[in-house]
Amino acid sequence: MPVTEILRELAPGSVVLDLGCGSGSFPAPGGPVTFCAVDLETPPVPPARFLQADAGRLPFRAWTFDLIVCNHSLEHFLNLGDVLAEIHRTIKPSGALYVAVPDSTTLSDRLYRWLARGGGHVNPFSSASELAARIERTTGLRHAATRPLCTSFSFLNRKNARGPLPRRLWLFGGGTECSLRIAIRLLRMLDRTFGTGLSSYGWAFYFGNAGSAIDTRRWRNVCIRCGSAHPPESLRATSRWWPEFTCPQCGTLNPFE
Ligand SMILES: [Zn+2]
Structure with missing residues:
Protein backbone atom coordinates (compact mmCIF):
# COMPACT_ATOMS: atom_id res chain seq x y z
CA MET A 1 0.00 0.00 0.00
CA SER A 104 -17.84 9.51 -3.29
CA THR A 105 -18.58 10.17 -6.98
CA THR A 106 -16.98 6.93 -8.20
CA LEU A 107 -18.82 3.82 -9.29
CA SER A 108 -16.95 1.88 -6.62
CA ASP A 109 -18.09 4.02 -3.68
CA ARG A 110 -21.64 4.36 -4.97
CA LEU A 111 -21.89 0.58 -5.32
CA TYR A 112 -20.38 0.03 -1.88
CA ARG A 113 -22.83 2.40 -0.20
CA TRP A 114 -25.77 0.92 -2.09
CA LEU A 115 -24.82 -2.66 -1.30
CA ALA A 116 -23.91 -1.99 2.34
CA ARG A 117 -26.81 0.46 2.90
CA GLY A 118 -24.47 3.37 3.52
CA GLY A 119 -21.58 1.28 4.78
CA THR A 151 -10.54 -0.12 -6.88
CA SER A 152 -10.62 -3.89 -6.94
CA PHE A 153 -14.26 -4.17 -5.84
CA SER A 154 -13.03 -6.53 -3.12
CA PHE A 155 -16.17 -5.66 -1.13
CA LEU A 156 -18.12 -7.58 -3.82
CA ASN A 157 -16.00 -10.70 -3.33
CA ARG A 158 -18.22 -13.38 -1.77
CA LYS A 159 -15.20 -14.79 0.03
CA ASN A 160 -14.98 -11.53 2.00
CA ALA A 161 -18.62 -11.68 3.19
CA ARG A 162 -18.85 -11.78 7.00
CA GLY A 163 -22.45 -13.04 7.12
CA PRO A 164 -25.17 -14.10 4.69
CA LEU A 165 -24.53 -12.77 1.18
CA PRO A 166 -26.61 -9.65 0.36
CA ARG A 167 -29.26 -10.54 -2.24
CA ARG A 168 -28.16 -7.54 -4.29
CA LEU A 169 -24.80 -9.28 -4.81
CA TRP A 170 -26.40 -11.60 -7.36
CA LEU A 171 -26.59 -8.61 -9.70
CA PHE A 172 -22.78 -8.78 -9.78
CA GLY A 173 -22.31 -12.41 -10.68
CA GLY A 174 -22.74 -13.50 -7.08
CA GLY A 175 -19.39 -11.97 -6.17
CA THR A 176 -17.32 -14.82 -7.59
CA GLU A 177 -13.67 -14.02 -8.28
CA CYS A 178 -14.07 -15.03 -11.91
CA SER A 179 -16.84 -12.45 -12.43
CA LEU A 180 -14.79 -9.79 -10.60
CA ARG A 181 -11.75 -10.41 -12.83
CA ILE A 182 -13.91 -10.03 -15.95
CA ALA A 183 -15.66 -6.89 -14.63
CA ILE A 184 -12.36 -5.17 -13.73
CA ARG A 185 -10.84 -5.97 -17.11
CA LEU A 186 -13.92 -4.55 -18.84
CA LEU A 187 -13.96 -1.35 -16.75
CA ARG A 188 -10.25 -0.72 -17.30
CA MET A 189 -10.74 -1.18 -21.03
CA LEU A 190 -13.57 1.39 -20.99
CA ASP A 191 -11.38 3.78 -18.94
CA ARG A 192 -8.53 3.47 -21.42
CA THR A 193 -10.79 3.86 -24.45
CA PHE A 194 -13.12 6.62 -23.29
CA GLY A 195 -11.13 8.30 -20.51
CA THR A 196 -13.73 7.40 -17.87
CA GLY A 197 -12.89 6.70 -14.22
CA LEU A 198 -14.92 3.54 -13.73
CA SER A 199 -12.05 1.69 -12.04
CA SER A 200 -11.17 4.61 -9.76
CA TYR A 201 -11.45 4.36 -5.98
CA ARG A 218 -1.97 5.73 -10.31
CA TRP A 219 -2.09 2.92 -7.73
CA ARG A 220 -3.35 -0.10 -9.67
CA ASN A 221 -3.11 -3.89 -9.48
CA VAL A 222 -5.31 -3.97 -6.39
CA CYS A 223 -6.16 -7.50 -5.26
CA ILE A 224 -9.81 -8.56 -5.65
CA ARG A 225 -9.58 -10.58 -2.43
CA CYS A 226 -7.39 -8.80 0.15
CA GLY A 227 -7.40 -5.28 -1.37
CA SER A 228 -3.61 -4.92 -1.22
CA ALA A 229 -1.94 -3.29 -4.21
CA HIS A 230 1.46 -3.82 -5.72
CA PRO A 231 3.73 -1.82 -8.08
CA PRO A 232 3.70 -3.44 -11.55
CA GLU A 233 7.49 -3.85 -11.50
CA SER A 234 7.19 -6.10 -8.43
CA LEU A 235 4.75 -8.50 -10.16
CA ARG A 236 5.15 -11.14 -12.83
CA ALA A 237 2.36 -11.30 -15.44
CA THR A 238 1.30 -14.81 -16.47
CA SER A 239 1.02 -14.09 -20.20
CA ARG A 240 1.26 -11.26 -22.69
CA TRP A 241 -2.23 -11.60 -24.18
CA TRP A 242 -4.22 -12.27 -21.01
CA PRO A 243 -1.95 -10.94 -18.26
CA GLU A 244 -2.74 -11.95 -14.70
CA PHE A 245 -0.75 -11.91 -11.47
CA THR A 246 -0.87 -13.87 -8.25
CA CYS A 247 -1.28 -11.59 -5.22
CA PRO A 248 1.93 -11.79 -3.14
CA GLN A 249 -0.13 -11.27 0.01
CA CYS A 250 -3.01 -13.76 -0.34
CA GLY A 251 -2.29 -15.85 -3.45
CA THR A 252 -5.43 -14.80 -5.37
CA LEU A 253 -5.30 -14.55 -9.17
CA ASN A 254 -5.88 -10.98 -10.46
CA PRO A 255 -5.94 -9.13 -13.79
CA PHE A 256 -2.56 -7.46 -14.37
CA GLU A 257 -2.35 -3.88 -15.55
ZN1 LIG B 1 -4.48 -10.42 -2.23
Whole structure:
Protein backbone atom coordinates (compact mmCIF):
# COMPACT_ATOMS: atom_id res chain seq x y z
CA MET A 1 0.00 0.00 0.00
CA PRO A 2 1.19 3.56 -0.62
CA VAL A 3 1.81 4.22 3.10
CA THR A 4 4.71 1.75 3.10
CA GLU A 5 6.76 4.41 1.31
CA ILE A 6 6.60 6.56 4.45
CA LEU A 7 7.01 3.64 6.85
CA ARG A 8 10.24 2.64 5.13
CA GLU A 9 11.78 6.06 5.82
CA LEU A 10 10.84 6.35 9.50
CA ALA A 11 13.74 7.16 11.81
CA PRO A 12 14.43 4.82 14.77
CA GLY A 13 12.37 5.84 17.77
CA SER A 14 9.47 7.20 15.70
CA VAL A 15 5.94 6.98 17.11
CA VAL A 16 3.19 5.90 14.67
CA LEU A 17 -0.61 6.00 15.05
CA ASP A 18 -3.10 3.97 12.96
CA LEU A 19 -6.19 6.17 13.43
CA GLY A 20 -9.53 4.45 12.75
CA CYS A 21 -7.64 1.19 12.44
CA GLY A 22 -10.45 -1.40 12.28
CA SER A 23 -8.68 -4.74 12.43
CA GLY A 24 -5.42 -3.02 11.38
CA SER A 25 -5.24 -0.79 8.32
CA PHE A 26 -1.60 -1.65 7.58
CA PRO A 27 0.96 -4.13 8.91
CA ALA A 28 2.56 -2.84 12.12
CA PRO A 29 6.01 -1.48 11.27
CA GLY A 30 8.93 -3.50 12.52
CA GLY A 31 12.21 -2.19 13.90
CA PRO A 32 12.70 0.37 16.65
CA VAL A 33 9.36 2.15 16.09
CA THR A 34 6.55 2.63 18.65
CA PHE A 35 3.19 1.77 17.16
CA CYS A 36 -0.37 2.33 18.37
CA ALA A 37 -3.76 1.58 16.78
CA VAL A 38 -6.98 3.39 17.76
CA ASP A 39 -10.62 2.82 16.92
CA LEU A 40 -13.96 3.74 18.50
CA GLU A 41 -15.09 0.12 18.47
CA THR A 42 -13.03 -2.92 19.36
CA PRO A 43 -12.75 -5.12 16.25
CA PRO A 44 -13.27 -8.90 16.55
CA VAL A 45 -9.54 -9.36 16.04
CA PRO A 46 -7.80 -6.20 17.34
CA PRO A 47 -4.41 -5.28 15.88
CA ALA A 48 -1.27 -5.12 18.01
CA ARG A 49 -1.13 -2.23 20.53
CA PHE A 50 -4.87 -1.53 20.13
CA LEU A 51 -6.53 1.20 22.16
CA GLN A 52 -10.27 1.90 22.15
CA ALA A 53 -10.77 5.68 21.96
CA ASP A 54 -12.71 8.45 20.25
CA ALA A 55 -10.58 9.89 17.43
CA GLY A 56 -12.05 13.30 18.28
CA ARG A 57 -10.72 13.08 21.87
CA LEU A 58 -7.41 11.24 21.70
CA PRO A 59 -5.81 10.20 25.00
CA PHE A 60 -2.34 11.35 23.93
CA ARG A 61 -0.21 14.35 24.76
CA ALA A 62 0.43 17.11 22.22
CA TRP A 63 3.17 16.45 19.66
CA THR A 64 3.27 12.69 20.27
CA PHE A 65 3.33 11.25 16.76
CA ASP A 66 5.87 11.27 13.95
CA LEU A 67 3.36 9.65 11.62
CA ILE A 68 -0.44 9.41 11.70
CA VAL A 69 -2.15 7.09 9.21
CA CYS A 70 -5.85 7.48 8.37
CA ASN A 71 -6.27 4.61 5.96
CA HIS A 72 -9.89 4.57 4.72
CA SER A 73 -11.15 6.05 7.98
CA LEU A 74 -11.88 9.79 7.51
CA GLU A 75 -15.05 8.97 5.58
CA HIS A 76 -16.39 7.23 8.72
CA PHE A 77 -15.90 9.95 11.36
CA LEU A 78 -19.08 11.76 12.36
CA ASN A 79 -16.97 14.39 14.17
CA LEU A 80 -14.49 15.00 11.35
CA GLY A 81 -13.70 18.55 12.49
CA ASP A 82 -12.76 17.31 15.97
CA VAL A 83 -10.65 14.49 14.49
CA LEU A 84 -8.65 16.88 12.30
CA ALA A 85 -8.13 19.16 15.32
CA GLU A 86 -6.83 16.18 17.31
CA ILE A 87 -4.44 15.25 14.49
CA HIS A 88 -3.19 18.84 14.57
CA ARG A 89 -2.71 18.65 18.36
CA THR A 90 -1.04 15.24 18.60
CA ILE A 91 1.20 15.21 15.52
CA LYS A 92 4.70 16.68 15.76
CA PRO A 93 5.29 19.81 13.65
CA SER A 94 7.96 17.79 11.83
CA GLY A 95 5.62 14.78 11.43
CA ALA A 96 3.87 13.19 8.46
CA LEU A 97 0.21 12.44 7.83
CA TYR A 98 -1.10 9.84 5.38
CA VAL A 99 -4.78 9.87 4.40
CA ALA A 100 -6.58 7.53 1.98
CA VAL A 101 -10.28 8.06 1.26
CA PRO A 102 -12.82 7.02 -1.37
CA ASP A 103 -14.07 9.52 -3.93
CA SER A 104 -17.84 9.51 -3.29
CA THR A 105 -18.58 10.17 -6.98
CA THR A 106 -16.98 6.93 -8.20
CA LEU A 107 -18.82 3.82 -9.29
CA SER A 108 -16.95 1.88 -6.62
CA ASP A 109 -18.09 4.02 -3.68
CA ARG A 110 -21.64 4.36 -4.97
CA LEU A 111 -21.89 0.58 -5.32
CA TYR A 112 -20.38 0.03 -1.88
CA ARG A 113 -22.83 2.40 -0.20
CA TRP A 114 -25.77 0.92 -2.09
CA LEU A 115 -24.82 -2.66 -1.30
CA ALA A 116 -23.91 -1.99 2.34
CA ARG A 117 -26.81 0.46 2.90
CA GLY A 118 -24.47 3.37 3.52
CA GLY A 119 -21.58 1.28 4.78
CA GLY A 120 -20.82 3.86 7.47
CA HIS A 121 -19.51 6.40 4.94
CA VAL A 122 -20.85 9.56 6.56
CA ASN A 123 -18.44 12.04 4.93
CA PRO A 124 -18.72 12.15 1.13
CA PHE A 125 -15.52 13.54 -0.43
CA SER A 126 -15.88 14.58 -4.05
CA SER A 127 -12.93 16.91 -4.60
CA ALA A 128 -9.31 15.94 -3.95
CA SER A 129 -8.12 19.54 -3.97
CA GLU A 130 -10.81 20.74 -1.53
CA LEU A 131 -10.12 17.90 0.91
CA ALA A 132 -6.35 18.40 0.70
CA ALA A 133 -6.79 22.13 1.35
CA ARG A 134 -9.07 21.46 4.35
CA ILE A 135 -6.62 18.99 5.91
CA GLU A 136 -3.70 21.32 5.26
CA ARG A 137 -5.57 24.23 6.84
CA THR A 138 -6.73 22.35 9.95
CA THR A 139 -3.64 20.26 10.68
CA GLY A 140 -1.03 22.86 9.74
CA LEU A 141 0.85 20.25 7.68
CA ARG A 142 1.91 21.08 4.15
CA HIS A 143 0.22 19.04 1.40
CA ALA A 144 3.12 17.14 -0.21
CA ALA A 145 1.44 14.92 -2.82
CA THR A 146 -1.74 13.19 -3.96
CA ARG A 147 -1.91 9.75 -5.49
CA PRO A 148 -4.97 8.41 -7.39
CA LEU A 149 -6.11 4.97 -6.19
CA CYS A 150 -7.89 2.25 -8.18
CA THR A 151 -10.54 -0.12 -6.88
CA SER A 152 -10.62 -3.89 -6.94
CA PHE A 153 -14.26 -4.17 -5.84
CA SER A 154 -13.03 -6.53 -3.12
CA PHE A 155 -16.17 -5.66 -1.13
CA LEU A 156 -18.12 -7.58 -3.82
CA ASN A 157 -16.00 -10.70 -3.33
CA ARG A 158 -18.22 -13.38 -1.77
CA LYS A 159 -15.20 -14.79 0.03
CA ASN A 160 -14.98 -11.53 2.00
CA ALA A 161 -18.62 -11.68 3.19
CA ARG A 162 -18.85 -11.78 7.00
CA GLY A 163 -22.45 -13.04 7.12
CA PRO A 164 -25.17 -14.10 4.69
CA LEU A 165 -24.53 -12.77 1.18
CA PRO A 166 -26.61 -9.65 0.36
CA ARG A 167 -29.26 -10.54 -2.24
CA ARG A 168 -28.16 -7.54 -4.29
CA LEU A 169 -24.80 -9.28 -4.81
CA TRP A 170 -26.40 -11.60 -7.36
CA LEU A 171 -26.59 -8.61 -9.70
CA PHE A 172 -22.78 -8.78 -9.78
CA GLY A 173 -22.31 -12.41 -10.68
CA GLY A 174 -22.74 -13.50 -7.08
CA GLY A 175 -19.39 -11.97 -6.17
CA THR A 176 -17.32 -14.82 -7.59
CA GLU A 177 -13.67 -14.02 -8.28
CA CYS A 178 -14.07 -15.03 -11.91
CA SER A 179 -16.84 -12.45 -12.43
CA LEU A 180 -14.79 -9.79 -10.60
CA ARG A 181 -11.75 -10.41 -12.83
CA ILE A 182 -13.91 -10.03 -15.95
CA ALA A 183 -15.66 -6.89 -14.63
CA ILE A 184 -12.36 -5.17 -13.73
CA ARG A 185 -10.84 -5.97 -17.11
CA LEU A 186 -13.92 -4.55 -18.84
CA LEU A 187 -13.96 -1.35 -16.75
CA ARG A 188 -10.25 -0.72 -17.30
CA MET A 189 -10.74 -1.18 -21.03
CA LEU A 190 -13.57 1.39 -20.99
CA ASP A 191 -11.38 3.78 -18.94
CA ARG A 192 -8.53 3.47 -21.42
CA THR A 193 -10.79 3.86 -24.45
CA PHE A 194 -13.12 6.62 -23.29
CA GLY A 195 -11.13 8.30 -20.51
CA THR A 196 -13.73 7.40 -17.87
CA GLY A 197 -12.89 6.70 -14.22
CA LEU A 198 -14.92 3.54 -13.73
CA SER A 199 -12.05 1.69 -12.04
CA SER A 200 -11.17 4.61 -9.76
CA TYR A 201 -11.45 4.36 -5.98
CA GLY A 202 -10.24 7.64 -4.50
CA TRP A 203 -7.02 9.27 -3.38
CA ALA A 204 -4.04 8.92 -1.08
CA PHE A 205 -2.76 12.20 0.36
CA TYR A 206 0.64 12.87 1.88
CA PHE A 207 1.16 15.78 4.26
CA GLY A 208 4.13 17.16 6.13
CA ASN A 209 7.48 15.43 6.21
CA ALA A 210 6.39 12.47 4.09
CA GLY A 211 9.86 11.63 2.79
CA SER A 212 11.48 11.94 -0.57
CA ALA A 213 10.22 8.85 -2.35
CA ILE A 214 6.51 9.48 -2.87
CA ASP A 215 5.32 7.72 -5.99
CA THR A 216 2.36 9.60 -7.46
CA ARG A 217 1.58 7.12 -10.22
CA ARG A 218 -1.97 5.73 -10.31
CA TRP A 219 -2.09 2.92 -7.73
CA ARG A 220 -3.35 -0.10 -9.67
CA ASN A 221 -3.11 -3.89 -9.48
CA VAL A 222 -5.31 -3.97 -6.39
CA CYS A 223 -6.16 -7.50 -5.26
CA ILE A 224 -9.81 -8.56 -5.65
CA ARG A 225 -9.58 -10.58 -2.43
CA CYS A 226 -7.39 -8.80 0.15
CA GLY A 227 -7.40 -5.28 -1.37
CA SER A 228 -3.61 -4.92 -1.22
CA ALA A 229 -1.94 -3.29 -4.21
CA HIS A 230 1.46 -3.82 -5.72
CA PRO A 231 3.73 -1.82 -8.08
CA PRO A 232 3.70 -3.44 -11.55
CA GLU A 233 7.49 -3.85 -11.50
CA SER A 234 7.19 -6.10 -8.43
CA LEU A 235 4.75 -8.50 -10.16
CA ARG A 236 5.15 -11.14 -12.83
CA ALA A 237 2.36 -11.30 -15.44
CA THR A 238 1.30 -14.81 -16.47
CA SER A 239 1.02 -14.09 -20.20
CA ARG A 240 1.26 -11.26 -22.69
CA TRP A 241 -2.23 -11.60 -24.18
CA TRP A 242 -4.22 -12.27 -21.01
CA PRO A 243 -1.95 -10.94 -18.26
CA GLU A 244 -2.74 -11.95 -14.70
CA PHE A 245 -0.75 -11.91 -11.47
CA THR A 246 -0.87 -13.87 -8.25
CA CYS A 247 -1.28 -11.59 -5.22
CA PRO A 248 1.93 -11.79 -3.14
CA GLN A 249 -0.13 -11.27 0.01
CA CYS A 250 -3.01 -13.76 -0.34
CA GLY A 251 -2.29 -15.85 -3.45
CA THR A 252 -5.43 -14.80 -5.37
CA LEU A 253 -5.30 -14.55 -9.17
CA ASN A 254 -5.88 -10.98 -10.46
CA PRO A 255 -5.94 -9.13 -13.79
CA PHE A 256 -2.56 -7.46 -14.37
CA GLU A 257 -2.35 -3.88 -15.55
ZN1 LIG B 1 -4.48 -10.42 -2.23
